Amino acid sequence: MAGGALYLEDGSVYAGSLAGAGQAVEGEVVFCTAMAGYSEALSDPSYAGQILVFTYPQIGNYGVRPEHLESGRFWARALVVRELSPMGPDDLGERCRREGVTVLTGVDTRALTRRLRQGGTAWGRIDRHEAPVGPPQPLSRWVERVVAAAAPPAPSEQGRRVTVVDFGRKGSILTILKRAGARVRVVPAAVDLDALLEDGTEGVVVSNGPGDPMDLDRFAPGIRRIAERLPTLGICLGHQLLGIAFGAKTRPLLFGHHGVNHPVRDLGTGLSYLTTHNHGYAVAPESLPPELVVTHEDLHDGTIEGIAVRGRRAWGVQFHPEAGPGPWDAHGILERFVAELGS
């Protein structure tokens, strides 16, 4: 293994060894605190273009299995870990090589995480030698690529007709919708969404995806027209775009929420549960228009984690009710969405 390091824009250096694809790469560096579920995260299109740091030190302990993937390939640009376990089936380091994902191992990921927590999300470069870092590239440009790469889902014939608007959806969203009794169809974000009003769609799910939602505001008007007419659920990026569609703004978080242990309070019941988060942006509270009400908030830092559109059957959740990876405590949000269609 060749020596290498992660160089951040502020000049800090985190030494390690190169593995996987072993190429020099740049990307936005984010840390994820999930202790398992690395296959799901690496294949989650929301991580497209990012350098993913796992805080848990030993990654790859149970290999890579196809049933754990959230999409057809790995999307993270690079993986930074303390230790890569060479375990079957389909050894993670080997898989990263095939997927073109650079791995930097042997890193003091806790030191790196502490830097990101204090200084905020950073742009970084993994290389053998020190080289100029940046400038940062917008990640939203990944949306089209991840959508184009997605394989069409297996058709489901029965149940309520739910159309998923794809910004880089995770496979788990479709799995849970189908299990909840939906007949799921996926359309790319770029299609004319007005068509959904005519094609028998009973409910719309606006998916997660990579990048800064404010860069994607061109999609907002379409989403608004849908949300005013059809039951609509936005997830993560979809939730942010729903907010933007009704006049809210999003803002970047200092270092984002990436993990599977974030408590979220349902303001309706007053009760909290654990959820999966993967967002570097959130709806800004001061930007909320009267049309929107906050339904969920993060128990730790008060971040808006859910909104509803007044008088409409349109909701957004910033967290991932589909989990994958993470706790299943919020599966009910997708299940109820399907169950209440047509009622």
Place this chain on the structure above:
Amino acid sequence: MRDPGIRSVLVIGSGPIVIGQAAEFDYSGTQAVEALNEEGIRTLLVNSNPATIMTDPALSERVYLEPLTLDSVRRILERERPDGIVATVGGQMGLNLAVALSDAGVLDALGVRILGTGVAAIRRAEDREAFRALMLELREPIPRSVIVTDVQAGMTFADQVGLPLVVRPAYTLGGSGGGVARDAAALERVLSLGLEESPVHQVLLEESIAGQIEVEFEVVRDGAGQIVAVCHMENLDPMGIHTGDSIVCAPCQTLPDPVIQRLRSAAFRIVGALGVKGACNIQFGVDLNAGSYRVIEVNPRVSRSSALASKATGYPIARVAAKIAVGLRLDEIPNPITQTTTALFEPALDYVVVKVPRWPFDKFSAADRQLGTQMKSTGEVMAIERTFRAAIQKAFRSLDTDGDLVDSALEAVEEPVLWERARSADDRRLSVVMELLRRGAPLERIHRETNISRFFLAELLRIVESEAAVARAGADLDPELLRWAKREGLSDERIALATGQTEAQVRALRQRWGIRPVYKLVDTCAGEFAAVTPYYYGTYEQEDEVGPLDPPVVVVLGSGPIRIGQGIEFDACAVEAIGALRRRGVRAVMINSNPETVSTDWSRSDRLYFEPLRAEEVLEILDRERPAGVMVGVGGQTALNLARAVEAAGYPVLGTSAQVIDQAEDRGRFDALLQSIGIDRPRGVAAMTPAEAMERAGAVGYPLLVRPSYVLGGRAMRIVQDPTELLDALSAGSLGSGAILLDAYVEGAELEVDAVADGERVVVAGILQHIERAGVHSGDSIAVYPPRRLGPRIRARIVEMTRAISLGLGVRGHINIQYVLKDDRLQVIEANPRASRTIPFLEKVSGCPIVDLATQVGLGRGLAELGAPDGLWPEPPFVAVKCPVFSWSKLSIDARVGPEMQSTGEVIGIDPIYPRALKKALVAASLAPKPRAGVLVMASERQMGEAVGVARELEILGFGLYATDATHRALRAQGIRSERVPDVGEASPDAIDLVRGGRVGLIIDTRPPGEHEGRLLRRAATERRVPCLTSIDTARAMAEALDEVMEGPCLSLQEYQAGRTR
């Protein structure tokens, strides 16, 4: 919101330390009491175990050191009328007591509520039938099983399902009485025992899922129904070995996320359906290949596992559970680690935690080392590192045994034998696996034979490979390789061994090359939030997180894993020392490796390093902290053994110096001192070889006490009557390779003192009188304080001798001295210049703040300045009795006291008068027989006269007597009626049948040791929980106690200390 109707609460402790119920409940109980105090609640505590922090009278408003029986707790409740009881922090003992109080109608009658998880939920989780019904209702998979109340029904089930079957008695501790039955005969035996062990005479027989992955979840639920999974843990040892005896890691290492989530969701459903309000532990068996799982067990209380989870994550489970019990919601309880978030979250770890059990087999060579469903370990260690392989190496180094993960003795063992041992799973299995890996055995085959997951085996193989790489480099070890080896987790000691250097040389190399550990924070959130926990572990990484503490800083060395001879008492002393330091504005830094204890609660000290108590790790920490001093006197022998290394590295040992410690431990030098100050000790010699021992024994004279030098808890100590027995002892091989000590054995009364000296003054905190004459290990003797029938002249002599020895040695701090008194002649048996196991007991009953005084002396203050008397601390107007408690039934060893310590715990009895205090202690230790039970007496010829006297008293008290031939004749000769019983094997039915038939409530067996028949009988007795007294002195005390029928007052320790006696 906190329930305003709860103004006073009784917390039930877990009683004496036994295998399966140990120090973890002191940790949880202490946390609960502190959590309740914070809520402004008047907290009451009951526990019969004085060697605990939770019974510190400064902690609760009233501490009752009373037996944990229905009657005694009822009296406390009647007197105190608390609003509620917290029963879920006192282990199975607390839970069973709560159920018993509820069943007896006591709670309803007094209007006392069970707080937190209620009786209905406890019953549903604990009662096998109810639990199974609930699982079926929830459609949760459980092993196929049947609940039986008689042997025949069990045999019928076996015919249907096949063998092997697992036997689990209902409501027992640590799986006691259970086991795996592989054939019909074994099933019949285990079944009948299991039925007997179960207080409800109920046993679960179930399909064996041995070999599956054992996974545990620690879950906390509040009254509003909000739930969090604090931690999940994976056992390295597959199903079939009790989790208390398994190597466990956190978080789960080999389970994919969907499997973890599936189990987590199942745990939430179960905990919700049970209606748990507080902590709950759930165990699963997981078959990854089949994609299935089974729910194995649910414990609706804090547990050993929850203590481990608390230490592994930093999340204080017991504390949170106590808050929930008084009505708070998870999102209303602040997270003390971040101080900005709440308890409603799930910790994320950025390290790997490994727990390894500590077994007592080094002391019990005769015990069955096979591991199974019955727990056998007395304690455990935990290690934190950044990889599994580094963590497990650290954990093994923390065990403080002669052994290591790599056991060089196995190099000589033939490979087929290794395979057999790998399959059969005793406590040394991992070392066997390591040896197989060293010989190049295929990983896949080891996986097949042991069912240990490939990931763990691959990690072990990495250890083998890293050692080999270092060995190849040998003297050419370079900085890069050494740094890599340290990151792989190899200790300096292993590197030294592999490269032919000394540990000190490797350390010097590391220092020269700047290869030093960094210390990282345990913060529950993997660095996501700023944390204030002062809780660290060492690793070889880029960034260090430890900032300097404001001086002065003192480092306190803990005592490591709980083992026989070095138990929870030392943790109590260490915690007290920390408190004493902090009260004086000194920063106290704790080093310890035991996850069960209060000392490793990070909120106790200014800084906690969770590291092995080994020279390498301790010196590294000292180099970081640069303390003004190190306390080695409160962590038992483990800490004391580090004194020399600490001093050699240039750090002052507070109080008594390493040189003084050496003098006390070195026989020759100690003898010379005694001679110079004119104090007697039993004649003795040291021999370097068995031949020399045989030769010099005659000069000392028989009987002789034989032992290796540098002993802990009387390890391998024996009394021999003649040369034949000596030869036998010498050839048993347990004496080790060092010097062998031979002492004249004086069969006199044993007395023990704890004292503090400052170089000028000596305060004797108290004299403890042992009921059993010398020859029974002091830790296994019943001790009485203040001593009875000890004349002022002898007392004065004891104080005088204690002073002479303490000052002669130059002790500055603790000293414990044992004396033997025979025919008015007082002799010294041994002196230990450190805190002893009797201190927590003695402090509570004498009121002398022993640890505080010794700590202050260590800080340089004089006893005079501290206002301590020179001489004997005033004795109180009541009597306290300390009684040992044994875990014989778990270990299948001979239930016979002797010079080697065997007890795992202790209880106390306090009363204004001696017989009642004694009786309380015996009741608390579960030694007292039921009224009018049968007593089987078998006395040795030598002690027949004394035995007859005891029998006469028992006869008067209404006990029916049984006796074997010789004793029967002796009794008849004195006109005492007894039923003659054939000795073991003499005829059928014999004495064993009598015991098994349930007709005997007490056995007095003082015949000489070593008889096969006696062992069989005592084995039968322990299996049936029939107390067996093997010292005539204990028997006499028992008779005296049973003679007392009046009930004493129901008073708290605080009231006793204030001089109240009624």
